[in-house]
Each structure stands twice: as C-alpha cells, then as structure tokens.
Amino acid sequence: MFPINETMGQYSELFMLLAAGTYTVAFIAFAWDLARSSKSLKAIDLKAAAAGASADTSAKVPVAAGASAGAATPRPAGSGGGRLSGPADRAERPSSYASSANGAGQTADDSMRYGERRAPARVAVALTVLGAAIHAAAVLTRAVGAGRVPWGNMYEFLTTGAFVAAAVFLVVLIRRDLRFLGTFVVGLVVIMLVAASVAFWTPVGHLVPALQSYWLIIHVSIAVLSSALFTLTFAMSALQLVQSHRQRTIAAGGADKLGFMRLVPSALSLENLSYRINAIAFIGWTFTLMFGAIWAEKAWGRFWGWDTKEVWTFVIWVVYAGYLHARATRGWTGTRAAWLSIVGYLCVVFNFTIVNQFFNGLHSYSGL
C-alpha cells in the first residue's frame, strides 16, 4: 500500500478548478459557435433562395455540406442508401426521405467529416483540449496522492468520469465532426466537476478493504468508459428526435422554426453513428456486468445476488439489448430506437446518482 500524499491531493484539487474554468470558457465558445453558424447559415439560405428563383434547378448552393442542393423534394429512396447501408426497411422510413430535405446544408454533413472552417468551433475545441490536459493532470496527481487508481469514491468517480467523457469526445472528434455536441458534452463535464467539488468532496485516502482488488481497476474503468460513450449517444439520440421532428415538419411544408438544428446532421446519420457507438458501449457494458459478477464472487461468494446496484446494471444492459433489437425490428428503428437509447442513458444516470446515494446495498461503501 502506497503512502498518502496530501500535498499531491491539494495540487489535484487546484488542477480540477483550473480545468473546470477552462472548460467553462470552452463551453461559451461552443455556444457562440452554435449561435454564429446558425446566423451565417440563415444568410446563405436567403442568398440561395434568391439564386434559386432565377437559376435552374441544378444550381448549387454554396455550402460546404454534402447535402445536395435543390433537394427540397425527396430523393428516390433507391439512391438514398449510398453510404447509409442498413437493414432493408431503413430507407422506407420517413426520416430518411426527409434526410435530404434539409434545403440548406448543415455545418456537419451527414458523413460527419470536417467541412468548412469555423473559427469559434476551433477555439472551443482547442480550449477543450487544454481543459482536458489540465484535467488529466488533476486526475493523475489525485492518483499519485492516493497511491492507487483514482476511482474509489463518488468524488473520484465524478472527476475521473468527467475526464473520460471529455477524452472520449475529443478522440471521436479526430475521426468525426461532432463539434455540434460540444455544448452538451463540455457542459456536462463542467456540471460533473462542480458537483464533485461541491457535494462529494473527499480528501485523498486509502481504499476500504472491500474495494482493494484488481477487479476495481478493471470493472470500474470499463464501466466509466462505457458510460462516457453512452453519454455521447444520449446526446445524439436526443438531437435525432428533434431533427426528425424538424425534418418531418419541413417535408410537410411547415416552417423551419429550429434554425440552429441546421448545424446538426440528418436524423438518419445521427441514428447510424449513435448505433455504432452504442454497439461498442454495449460490449463494454456487457464486460462491466460480467467483471462485476466475477468480482462479487470473489468478494461476497456469489456472482449474482440482485443487490440494488446489480439490479440497475442489469436493467441498463437489458434496455440497451432492447435498443439493439429495436434496430433490427421493423417499425422500431428510428424514433423509437432513439427513445430506448435515451431511456438507457437515464438508467445509467439514475444508477450512478440515486442508487449510489439513497439505496442501501452491498455497494453502499462506494463512499460519500
């Protein structure tokens, strides 16, 4: 057992504060990006409308996005599946007709590759990277101060979990332009850091014997990682619902009241990407469940005992299994699947907050 180093613990808290501050600025930058892009897109729209009146239908609207111009009428479904392959009934859904009915382009196109340069978004990402670097230092000094992995109580779950959420977001950003999720993810990270410092502050210390096991390292790290991925898909599913509502409205000839949603890819591409992330997270959660059971066997002599924490881990697993099934069930793809993804995430949050604090069970030592 390593000795406790309280000075390191204090450094860690300082870094946490600095990280939270940096993230807050990043959050503002992300919000600014949303506001600004939505304005500039509107301007492009107006120009396009003027051009469209005079030019023929094949006139290209000068936007970076991949959505084809003049697609106010749905494309024939057969050509809609270029990159978006999937179960056969996918293209039948109204959302995919509507996916190209955006009129104007989006800042993030359907493939979620990077397009046009957006200065505020770049600043926001840079700030997030800086915040994450400081945050990493905070988590690391905490680990050194306590002489063990930094996930042994609520304070540490929150601070480390927030770091993983930010890091996962940044890693996904390398491959895909998900900057439209920035306000959500960074906002959540700030909330987690604040909650940790205000409500759950715990000084550095040793672990109680029940937590002294290498299974803590394996089980909790995978759980935190999966939860971070579920966080991303939650945001995407929520946006998917809004987007598909908006697309339906537009397709039905209604007015576009949610202009800022232009920044967001089509409902179908949101659904497809969140499915892929959910698939990874579900495998992670399956491991969480299994390793938890193995640990329970090591610690308490039974691998499953319907302890409250176990119940909720199971419920989450079953809900996401339902989500994966929904994606292969006719009539359940799209909006309903998105709802399942959201319900699953609410269960994750419930499991972490309410169950940890208010439910008695063998896991209650997780420590306030």
Next chain:
Amino acid sequence: MSERVKSTEKSPAEDAPQPGPVQKDAATKDAVKAAKAGAALPSLGVVGMFRWAWTQLTSMRTALFLLLLLAVAAVPGSLFPQRPANPSVVTQYIKDHPDYGKLLDSVQLYDVYSSAWFSAIYILLFISLIGCVVPRAIAHYKAMRSQPPRTPKRLSRLPEYGTLVVPADAGIPASDAIEDAAALLKKRGYRVDVRHDDGARPSLGAERGFLREVGNLVFHTSLIGVLVSVAVGGLFGYSGQRILVEGDTFVNTLVGYDQFTPGTNFQSGQLQPYSIQLDKFQATFDRESQGKFGQPIDFTADVTTKENPGAPAKKEVLKVNDPVTLGGTSIYLTGNGYAPVVTVRDGKGNVAMQGPVVAKLQGENYYSSVVIKVPDAKPDQLGFAGFFLPTAFVTEQGISFSGDPDLINPQLSLNSYYGDLGLDKGAPQNVFELDVKGLKELNSRKAEAGGITLAPGNTYTLPEGKGSITFDGVKKYVGVDIHHNPGQLSALIFALLAVAGLIVSLYVNRRRVWVRTGTHEDGRTMVEYGLLARGEDHRLAGEAATLRSLLAGKWNLDADNPETAPSNSSPAGSPEPKKDQ
C-alpha cells in the same frame, strides 16, 4: 426473427435496395402464402392456433417487448427490501407500513426475482429465444452450404456499384477477367462461384461474413447456457454463515453453521468435513490521512485448514476479496468485530459462564451491542445486555460513544437481570437479543445500583448476592460466508462465449459481391461490380473502394481515373455518380 428467416429465402433481386416496391412484393407474397394456407385450412383449428401463437411468440417484436418488460420488472426489486437478501428487514418493513405492506407481499414484491410474474417473463423470453435460435440455425446452416445467390440482372441497383474498363491491348478477355476477380475475392475470404453459362457475359457471385450469424447464434445460445448454469447452482449449491472467534474451529457439517441455506436438491452427504481454525485476526486502520483517519484499510485472518479430519494442517491467509477454497467450497471473509471475554460467577460462587461473547456491530468505530445469557447460573439465571466500546468516550450529556476502532480504551457497559431466561422452553432465541420482559432488573442507569461499567481486568459484584462478572480481555472474531456453487464455472464459460459471439456478430460484416464481365464491340473488356450488405454495415463503401483498387491494380488500371469507366455503356437508371470519401 421470422422476418429474418424469410429474408434468407429471398432471391438476390429482392435483396437489392428497392425498399418500397420490394417490401410490398414480399408483403403480397406473404399474403398469397397466407391465403393459400387459408384455403387448405378453412378455420384455424387447434394446430393453427398453436402455430399462430408460436409465430407471435418467436417474432422479433415479441422478443423486444419481453426484453423491455424484463427490464421494467426487475426494477421493483431495488425499490423494496428483498427476502432472500434480508428477511428481517422485510418483516420490519411490513410492520412499518401496515397500510400496504401486506398487499405488496401478496403480489410477491419482496421476492421479485423468484416471483411468478418475473419468472413468467424470463421463461417466455427464453422460449422465444429457443424458437428464434433453432430455425435460424437451420436456415443459416443451409445458407452456408448453398452457393452465393445468382447474379442480379442490374448490378447498378446495388448500394455500391462501379465499373472498370480494361483496354483491348491488355489481352485480358472477359473470361480471364472474371477468373482474376474470383481469385482476388477468394483471397479476401469470400466464397466465390463463377458462372460461365451466361456465354459472352460471365459473372460471379461471392459472399463472406457467415461468422456474423454464427456469432449471433452463439451469443443467444450462450444466454440459455448462463441461465441453465444459474439454475444448476440453485439446485445443487448451498451456502452458509459462521462466526469464528480467534481460536475457534469450524467443521463443515450441518451443525457447524450458524445459518445454512441449502439448494433445492441439496444432500447433507455433499458436505466434505474439512475444518478451518481462526488463529489470529488483524485489522489495520488508516493513521495517515486526516480525512479518513480510522477508516479500515486492511483485514487479514490467519487460518489453519484441514481438507478432512485426518489430513495435515495447512496455514493459509483469508482476506477480503481473497477467499480460501476448500472441499469444493469457497470461504469468504465478510465481517469482523470484537468479542469481549468475560467470566460470570453465580450466587453460589461457581463459574457459570466463561469465554468470549460476540459483540454485534451497531455504529461507528465498532460501537457494538453485547448480550450475555447465563442459563447455568444458580439459584437464578442471569442475563446481561449493553454495549462494548473499543475506545470509550463519554459526552457531557453522559452519552458514550466509541472514538476509535482500535482497542485504546476498551469498555463494557452493561445492565443486568435475573430470572428465567426462557431458554428451556425450546423455542429458538436470537443470541443477540435479550427479552427482559420476564426478568428482574439488577443494574441499569435507572436502577439504584446504577449500570455496570468495566475495563479489562475489572470485576463487578452484582447486587443482592447474585454473583459477579469479570471483564477478562478482548478477542476478535470474523464472520465467514461459505458457498458451494456447482454452476459457477459453466456460467463463466457461457458468459465468455456470449461476449465472443456478441463481438463477432457486431463486427463481422456479411456482404455479397457480384462481378460481371463482357467484351465491348471495340475489344475493351468491361467489368462491372456491385456490393450488398446484409444487416448493418457502415464499411461497405470502403470495401467497394478496396475491391476497386485491387482489381485496378491487377489489371494495371488507374482506379481513380473516371476514364476507366465506360461512358456509353452506363446502364439506364444508374445511380448518380458517387461522391468518394
């Protein structure tokens, strides 16, 4: 599921992505089929009813519904106390909620996971699962043995489509080109079938990714395996608890347990008579950090074990998260505390009781309750109840508490009683509780003589010549859980299989490729190819690009050059040119 099975029977043309019309086609076909069946069987009848019910039960929609229902049904088990985990809490809960406590009991909300309704849901789910897996396995077995489906007439309708042109002077006729493509696809793990029967326009069909379906089947079958393993554990396993004070020995026989829970099919002959003796128990507390001062950081029990009465003794260490395995069981360190050692003399001056008394944890810093029953005391039986504090402090209000978990200032404070303890009536009694109803009080804070407060080594003489009590010292005790679960290993194996199957089924892509070649009037060899995914596949476009560049490489063409695509032979209805990645 039934949707899936049907889709394997579909011809490739129907698989092509023309969702609107195709779906309708399939629907009409089903309707026709149903109509035919209806003609043969005018009324549904018993068999028809059964078949209908079976189709419903094994449909994907039902599986989804049952899954979600299972999730919902599991929740109440976390809201209400559960009998298997803690029966006394349930009893208390019913007492505390007279208005609805009994009602909840009548709908098995205190036994959620063995309740009729919970069982019904998961049994239905697993029947549905079997109904899913078996036909699907058969269909997949057939699919694996059959040739890739025939080449669709219009490859251009497939989600990924492309063309290549080999110049006439390259000397690669259509028949060679198709063999080249076949060799290349075989190398990439496709199963390939070349069709020369189209004469001038040879083609090939290729398919890969059968493991995807195998993975899915392994996953679902393994879930059944996990369930069966758990059931086996419940039938043949057992578990029990025992408290061991330093020096005590536990022998694995039914009488050796303080509490024993046999599985449904348990036989006492299953118990191997091993023994385990607690030599020493050591608890270490945090003395370093300010915030967590006094928090336990290590529990270690030194034990001596014997496989059976005649076997040689073995020294072992028992820790939290580190059980000792013995005689097919595992022994877990689940609790610990202090056991003050006392000597009680009765009114006649004889030693009526001597030894450690297990103190039950009540609050922080090992603040524990103590009950001492002395049925052998004469002329009157004696009883004591009170508290043990390892580090005693008393507030100004006279409330005592324990300031530290270690034995810094151990203190025993007791009330005493005499009379009939009621132990001879044969009714089982809780050793941790003293029923003072029929007893006369000798010592208490309210009594004339006051309460008894003892430090180690002290003796207190009871009033009215009833005897005396001596606090000799303090030992430690541990609580151990003993478990035997024969289903454990197979549950683990099935769980691992399930994960492996899951990963394979989510990450192996099932794809079909068709290639057709032909010779243009001017001697060029025209090649067209199309790709189709079965199920989720976001990398289909990538695969198409790879195939294109591999083919182009083989024939020394420039894959990126649009010139290699024939300008005049583009079939009608071909998709708009693809944006590349």
